[in-house]
Amino acid sequence: MSGTPDNPSTDAPSAVTRRTLLGRATVAGLLAVPSAGLLSACLGGGDDTQDQAEGTKSADNPLGVKEDAPLEVVIFNGGLGTKYATDVHIPSYKAKFPKAEVKFSQTEEIATQLQPRFSSNTPPDMVNNAGSKLMDMGALVQAGQASDLTDLFDAPSLDIAGQKVKDTLLPGAIEQGTFNGKPYVLNYAYTxxxxxxxxxxxxxxxxxxxxxxxxxxxxxxxxxxxxxxxxxxxxxxxxxxxxxxxxxxxxxxxxxxxxxxxxxxxxxxxxxxxxxxxxxxxxxxxxxxxxxxxxxxxxxxxxxxxxxxxxxxxxxxxxxxxxxxxxxxxxxxxxxxxxxxxxxxxxxxxxxxxxAAGEMYFAASKGKNPRGAQEYLRHMLSKEGAKKFTELTKVMTVVKGATDGLTISPGFTSGAALATAAGANAFSYxxxxxxxxxxxxxxxxxxxxxxxxxxxxxxxxxxxxxxxxxxxxxxxxxxxx
Known part of the structure; x- marks a missing residue:
């Protein structure tokens, strides 16, 4: 049931079969963790890291992305589809960094496809960790495989003037991806x-x-x-x-x-x-x-x-x-x-x-372009990027005001009304x-x-x-x- 193309490209199908936003299932090597040493062996670890691209930080490039560095993006192919990546977020990234090649692939089995690459410390740069066969996020953080996203959330918003990224998000969005005080995961879809x-x-x-x-x-x-x-x-x-x-x-x-x-x-x-x-x-x-x-x-x-x-x-x-x-x-x-x-x-x-904010995205700390991966997440968190995601998927995001004025479908309208009625009485675990x-x-x-x-x-x-x-x-x- 793998949805990964043999020759990854941005020509992704828009009709797919499954979205399990925070779903979990048994994946060999990622579940039972008998010791910390074996955890590192299963998920990589240590200092064996690929050569990483690094550019110069500036007001226009706050994360210091190398403008011609390739970026590899892997998206879970489920009920949300992958069209939001191929038609919205990748083009947005490419518009800012036209010299950069973005290699895109999709899969219905994230752990099956990516565990060997994390084990060898050769992961893709940005991963949508979702579906019934996702990777254990806590174990990835413990093994040092996920980048600290503090710089991302402190960076200026791509299209909301005068605000940092963290100021544009719904309450609790950053906390949902925080592990012992540090943010490692962008939980993007507000479900x-x-x-x-x-x-x-x-x-x-x-x-x-x-x-x-x-x-x-x-x-x-x-x-x-x-x-x-x-x-x-x-x-x-x-x-x-x-x-x-x-x-x-x-x-x-x-x-x-x-x-x-x-x-x-x-x-x-x-x-x-x-x-x-x-x-x-x-x-x-x-x-x-x-x-x-x-x-x-x-x-x-x-x-x-x-x-x-x-x-x-x-x-x-x-x-x-x-x-x-x-x-x-x-x-x-x-x-x-x-x-x-x-x-x-x-x-x-x-x-x-x-x-809760769900649908996990993270920048691999041992990828070739972790700065580009965080920049990609910044494009996802733009107001325009969030609005178009919702238009394509009928799912809200954690970006405040991105759905204002949108009338998409009966289910979307009902869900939005449910959230409004709940107000402060919305909770998660x-x-x-x-x-x-x-x-x-x-x-x-x-x-x-x-x-x-x-x-x-x-x-x-x-x-x-x-x-x-x-x-x-x-x-x-x-x-x-």
Whole structure:
């Protein structure tokens, strides 16, 4: 399933099959890290670095890019496509550095394609680390393979006069890619998560969007009586946004410190009462309102059933509409709702949502042109570059004001309204980015809970045991927020 062309060029297809914005899957050599020494062997390390291009810093060239140095860019080919790179960001870079050759390639299997190159300290310059087979970002940082992006964020914006790049970004954007105080990753796409449904269908049926758990289960009963499966997700390639419903509900029940404690590997964080209540509530949805056949199906198979009117609610991020564009009937109108309040005493309002900067991009510290890679990211963070990205992908970015005035599609409009309604009650977590093994365990534990008769107690105990194992593994670098 590799999308990498034999002869990389900028002629990339715009229609693709998959976007998993922060997705994770098992990749040999990047997951189980038995020792710090082996980590360096798997991901490279040490001082063996390629000769690196260096230009002269100036007001017009704040990052000191060598104007004729080649730049190699690798983009994950998924639901966002690659057209934003080939048609927007690469041309923008080339307009500023016309003497530079930009070598572009795409792949659906980032780790498969790039792990050998990072192991030999010959990586490409700029990498979009995404998809079900991405590289362990925490391990890359630990191995010294990612560039510190402080200079990028301190540089002037490409097209917003008088502002540094960091001043043009939404709150939390830089923090989302920060590891122990230093920024190594640009999380570019601002994604809102919730329960997606067909707004046109709901309108025709007279189904009101539920705000409470009682309203939600009552509606699920109506949907089930109408011959539809109320709730579905794919178990075959379980992704983070499928266990995200549990943790979103937990945060709404107990407050955002529930997620902060999980991030920081605090004792008993996973067995907190809020997590148990959330797991119990969603286990009930899986048992009564889903279909066990989904356990063996891929995301596109379940999503297609939603487009066909067979599934009502599907948990996902705001890339979903673009991902399903070729299979969505003209009568289907994507809309998204926040997860309903589980209890009558939830600490966060029903409008609270999980929303975060995602879709990781980084400059390889051992590439031939790390300065050019950071400059490329500066072009991505221009207002024009962000606006055109959104026009092509129907996904917002972390650049403030870049979507002002854009009316793109029903799903985009619904997602933007969701973010506006949430306001300051938007939250996220970091542990899944930091600890790959823990992320893998949570996918499996969620499948057990939702499809295989698992219990909330077993889910929480299983995850606490996995978190404690990570905490006690001295070979794994720990991160805190």
């Amino acid at each position: 809102v998560y919730g329960l997606w449904y067909d707004g046109a269908l709901f309108k025709s049926k007279g189904w009101a969007v539920p705000k409470t758990w009682a309203e939600f289960t009552a509606l699920c009963d109506q949907i089930k009586a109408a011959g539809m499966t109320p709730f579905g997700y794919a178990g075959a390639n379980a992704a983070y946004y499928q266990y995200l419903v549990i943790l979103t509900s937990a945060a709404k029940i107990g407050g955002t410190d529930v997620l902060k404690n999980i991030d920081n590997l605090e004792a008993g964080a996973w067995t907190n009462d809020a997590v148990k209540k959330a797991a119990e509530a969603w286990a009930g949805i899986g048992a009564k309102y889903s279909d066990k056949a989904f356990l063996g199906q891929k995301h596109t198979e379940v999503q297609l059933q939603q487009n066909q009117g067979k599934v009502a609610f599907y948990p996902s991020g705001s890339w979903l509409e673009n991902e399903q564009a070729k299979d969505t009937p003209s009568t289907f109108q994507y809309a998204v709702m926040p997860l309903p309040s589980v209890t009558g005493s939830d600490k966060l309002p029903s409008t609270a949502i999980f929303a 970091r542990w899944a980015d930091w600890y790959k093994k823990l992320d893998d365990e949570c996918r499996s534990a969620t499948n057990e809970l939702m499809f295989s008769g698992g219990t909330a107690d077993k889910f929480c105990e299983r995850m606490q045991k996995a978190a404690d194992a990570v905490k006690n593994d001295s070979s794994i670098q720990k991160f805190k927020r």
